[in-house]
Amino acid sequence: MPGELTREALGLVVIIKVRCKKCDAETRLSLVDLNYDGLFRCWKCKQPHIFVIENDKIKYFQPLSDEKYGKQLELDL
Numbered sequence: 001m002p003g004e005l006t007r008e009a010l011g012l013v014v015i016i017k018v019r020c021k022k023c024d025a026e027t028r029l030s031l032v033d034l035n036y037d038g039l040f041r042c043w044k045c046k047q048p049h050i051f052v053i054e055n056d057k058i059k060y061f062q063p064l065s066d067e068k069y070g071k072q073l074e075l076d077l
């Protein structure tokens with residue numbers, strides 16, 4: 001299991017808990033959309049990761065190189 005999804009009672013926000021692949025620090029992300037792909041950077045070691053959520057499940061969660069992270073951000077703009 002790469003992480004877990006928790007649906008909070010309040011509203012439609014879904015909280016995703018993921019563990020950094022590098023330092024194991026837990027990060028909580030809140031999402032409104034249940035189908036989502038995005039990026040996040042570990043608060044502790046700054047390791048960027050990419051994740052894909054499909055129907056409440058984490059389908060993909062992998063660390064990214066800084067170079068790729070920059071490219072992904074450009075694509076998002």
Ligand SMILES: [Zn+2]
Nearest residue numbers: 020023042045
């Ligand atoms: Zn980390």
